[in-house]
Amino acid sequence: MPPKDIAIVGAGLAGLACAKTLAAYDVRLRLFDKGRSPGGRMATRRVEAEGQVLNFDHGAQYLTAHGAAFAAALDAAHAQEWPDAGRRVGVPRMSSVPRALAEGMDIDLQRQVTQITGGPGAWYLHHLDARLIRPGRPFPTQAPEREGPFDAVVLAMPAPQAGALLAGPAPHLAAVLEVVRFEPCWALMLAFPQRLDLPDAIRLESGPIGWAARDSSKPGRDANQELWVVQGGPAWSREHLELEAEQAGTLLLEAFARHAGGSLPAPFYKAAHRWRHALVEVPLGAPCLWDASLGLGATGDWCIGARAEAAVDSAAALVAAIRSS
Ligand SMILES: Cc1cc2nc3c(=O)[nH]c(=O)nc-3n(C[C@H](O)[C@H](O)[C@H](O)COP(=O)(O)OP(=O)(O)OC[C@H]3O[C@@H](n4cnc5c(N)ncnc54)[C@H](O)[C@@H]3O)c2cc1C
Missing domain, CATH: 3.50.50.60 (FAD/NAD(P)-binding domain)
Incomplete structure (x- = not known):
């Protein structure tokens, strides 16, 4: 029974x-x-900095529905397309x-x-x-x-x-x-005072960074903000898993600056989150x-x-x- x-x-x-x-x-x-x-x-982390409320999707970045059940759940939650028609995000936050x-x-x-x-x-x-x-x-x-x-x-x-x-x-x-088995992931949240000259979504196959996204470009977000989530790739995150969050964040920010051509404006908010169990490997x-x-x-x-x-x-x-x- x-x-x-x-x-x-x-x-x-x-x-x-x-x-x-x-x-x-x-x-x-x-x-x-x-x-x-x-x-x-x-997950979405809500913080206040420089008199602003900042929301970062520091966990899952976008959702894809292969089957009807998940597509229906996304419809019911009013998830919208981002960064293209094949992927969707929670609105106003994940x-x-x-x-x-x-x-x-x-x-x-x-x-x-x-x-x-x-x-x-x-x-x-x-x-x-x-x-x-x-x-x-x-x-x-x-x-x-x-x-x-x-x-x-x-x-x-x-x-x-x-x-x-x-x-x-x-x-x-x-x-x-x-x-x-799970892959770990360091996720760095950044708020900049001005717009960066970069595309909204960046996937990299080698180096410290695996993915970077302009969070504030997602539908329903404050488009006047310049918020980024930068994820360490699985190998880099594993190798640096036991660092202090401050140190891991600094290394990822340096890697992001190199990717952006050498320098970036100083972020007015910076915090790193360690996911020990991020994406399923086996x-x-x-x-x-x-x-x-x-x-x-x-x-x-x-x-x-x-x-x-x-x-x-x-x-x-x-x-x-x-x-x-
Ligand atoms: C950085 C990152 C990026 C990702 N990117 C994507 C993506 O782009 N696309 C995608 O489809 N998926 C992505 N994922 C994966 C996606 O988030 C997961 O597949 C999904 O959220 C898993 O849901 P779950 O319910 O299985 O587990 P979880 O979301 O891990 O839920 C487990 C819950 O159990 C609770 N819990 C654990 N232990 C205890 C305890 N002892 N007592 C009480 N509560 C407990 C936790 O608090 C948590 O709420 C990403 C994940 C991470 C971390």
């Missing part, structure tokens, strides 16, 4: 798509995410796409799930306030809160993170995930992971491939598997 009480951990595209489809059935759902807002890697999916959903935000305990039919999630868990700081000593029991738990997060949570209750599932090769006897499963882009649509397709496959349990 399909599970009735389901917890989904992760409110990126995969978790949200899973929740939206499951909500049509007679199930009780809880959705948890460690972030301040849903969306995961479909995070608008997951926000549209999340509409009307209750999500427990800033809750980092640290452990799954219990057993089939009665799983428990243990979670901490994510604001207390900071890289480089001691792990919080307070006792995590416990939620449950749940008949089923779905992990909708990058495979290495899902594997860490599954290692206790289902080591055989955690072992299956070990095949999955996928699982199965549309989702589901153990019906345990009531434990996992979903995400990493099941299928390196694009956002894969997250939605994987979620659809997991819901189908859960419903046929």
Whole structure:
């Protein structure tokens, strides 16, 4: 019989798509995410600098729909074409796409799930306030809160993170995930006082930079601003993964200046973000992971491939598997 009480951990595209489809059935759902807002890697960072509000799409850059389901999700979110007819972006920011999916959903935000305990039919999630868990700081000593029991738990997060949570209750599932590999990515956000003499979207096959885009050229953005997102290529990002953000940002800015012909005006905002799990390098090769006897499963882009649509397709496959349990 399909599970009735389901917890989904992760409110990126995969978790949200899973929740939206499951909500049509007679199930009780809880959705948890460690972030301040849903969306995961479909992210937009909002900052204030020099009296201006700046929005940077520092995660996914553009979306391509190969299938009808993702095309419909993009239509529903009013995504628009950029930089050409084959690609689309969220409007007025990339995070608008997951926000549209999340509409009307209750999500427990800033809750980092640290452990799954219990057993089939009665799983428990243990979670901490994510604001207390900071890289480089001691792990919080307070006792995590416990939620449950749940008949089923779905992990909708990058495979290495899902594997860490599954290692206790289902080591055989955690072992299956070990095949999955991600490319890391350093993403540099820059705001310039004047327009740069460069095209809106730049892809480079060698050197430190893999991609650079004039974020402010996307539809629905403030065209008076000159905002850029510059991504380190996968090899460069991997080699420089453990740098401090300030240092990685400076190196990428120097590389961007070289690409621009030697010099650039000084940016009035500069910040780098490290994505340890950015794009899928080696996928699982199965549309989702589901153990019906345990009531434990996992979903995400990493099941299928390196694009956002894969997250939605994987979620659809997991819901189908859960419903046929
Ligand atoms: C820099 C970058 C560029 C990209 N460019 C593109 C592109 O141009 N085109 C494209 O199609 N795709 C691109 N992608 C990939 C795209 O963003 C992903 O395929 C998609 O967003 C994956 O969705 P997901 O739901 O599978 O995972 P995620 O978006 O990673 O969602 C996982 C969620 O789980 C939460 N979480 C993790 N662990 C826990 C925990 N322990 N407790 C609670 N919550 C937890 C996270 O906060 C997150 O919200 C890019 C990604 C990055 C990082």
